Amino acid sequence: MSMAFSIFGIGKNHHDTKNEVVEIPLDQIEPNRYQPRQVFDEEGIQELAATIDAHGLLQPIILREYEPAKYEIIAGERRFRAMKLLQWEKAPAIVEKMNDHETASLALIENLQRSELSSVEEAQAYEKLMDLNHLTQAKLAKGVGKSQSAVANKLRLLKLIVPVQNAILDGLITERHGRALLNLNDDQQRKMLMRIVNEKLNVRQTEDEVARLQGKPLPSEVEAQKEQERLANEENVKVKKPKKRSVKHKPAKKASPAPKIKISDPRIAMNTIKESVKMINDSGLDAELSEQTLKNAYKITIKIPKQK
Structure with missing residues (x-):
């Protein structure tokens, strides 16, 4: 609670306070008027009383003397109620010197750090702490170790x-x-x-x-519509997509040989040869072609000079 003490200004002037345990008559003790807990679980008090009766009071209550021989509880009202149930005459206690402001703030903080408070009691405690210490929601949230949104949501319940x-x-x-x-x-x-x-x-x-x-719109119907849309989206995702076929790399085909040219007319062959000789001459070589017609064939002679 050190952060809370510094933020709420508690304990600044009490460095010399000794945690001396004293016995205080129960009839001189009053509950804290700033106690945030409004509902006490009687069954829980009885269980606590049974534990105290069997093992003793492990932790003394904390009081402050607001008038001579009159004490107010700062922390430990459940233990106080359990001791009354056991009909003890005196309570082991530590008496602190605190003013009204410090007493109220510490009582609220001490109870906020426990889990027994209802949401409304928690909201009321926040509101009282803000009023007592002139705090913003942000500073209160920092002091009690909560997010500002959590504090704001609790305070809304007071509306x-x-x-x-x-x-x-x-x-x-x-x-x-x-x-x-x-x-x-x-x-x-x-x-x-x-x-x-x-x-x-x-x-x-x-x-x-x-x-x-x-x-x-009814929230239940809105939620049902969202659920239907979610299911529909899931169904769309489940629709089978065409499977990608694994591509098998086939060995490259060997280049097929150039198609053979069939020539049935020898005159076409003669012209093809003459054209070839002409291309040789055009390229710079002096090729000579002579032809001779025989009885059953054509004879062609090509002379290409050697390079010097």
């Missing part, structure tokens, strides 16, 4: 009408039921609270009824 807050305190409805009623006016909250309790509406049913009152 609910008192009967709804009390229903959360008494465990008749949940915090989420309460949040569903935040956008309703006072009369609508009161009527919806009765319906939740009498008809045993769950949170989703409550949200639907609130949306119906406001003429908005």
